[in-house]
Amino acid sequence: MVRVLFVCLGNICRSPMAEGVLRVKAQSAGLALDVASAGTGDWHVGEAPDLRAQEAAAARGYDITALRGRLAVRADFSRFDYLLAMDRKNLAHLQRLAPTSFNGTLRLFLDYAPDAPxxxxxxxxxxxxxxFAPVLDLIEEAADGLIRHLRT
Structure with missing residues (x-):
């Protein structure tokens, strides 16, 4: 089973929305994935996603209400095959955290949406x-691209 971790700053907006989107899209595509999310900052550990993120996700059929913020940790590099950052700052944080033995994929999530603006x-x-809606547009596009990539 392929394991994917989405990472943003606080793990209450972008990465939980990406987690919710990919779970639904992967299930619809018949792919068995282990999907999670985390943040590089610890301000929201244990908290539910931002209410605006929950509402925007729910409007499109994604339920992220049960998710809780957590911190990205070094052990994630042994648990996940793909660590996908929402922006360059979080990618740089993950690159500093990554052990030299990591042989998975560490990149920007929107690398899977090459036509995104x-x-x-x-x-x-x-x-x-x-x-939140434009952010979900980007996340859905990248999730579709990631699913296409995983099928090849």
Whole structure:
């Protein structure tokens, strides 16, 4: 089974939305994946996703209410095959954390959405509710691309 970890800063907006999206899309595609999410900062450990993220996800059929924030740790590199960062800052954090023995995939999530107009998933946390739908658009596009990649 392929194991995927999505990583953003606080693990309450982008990465839990990506976790929820990929779970549903993988199931619909008949792929058995182990999907999780984490943050590089510890401010929201144990907290549910941001209410705006929950509402935006639910509007598209993704239930992320049971997810809880957690910190990305060095042990994740032995548990997961893919560690996918939402932006370059979190990717750099993961690169510093990665053991030299890691032979999985560590990259930006939007690398799987080559036609997306941006390379990083913007953080909607400090904006309004309106910022979550465009973020979900990018996440859905990248999730589709990741599923295509995993099928090859």
């Amino acid at each position: 941006v390379r990083e998933v913007p953080d909607p946390y400090f904006g309004s509710e309106d910022g």
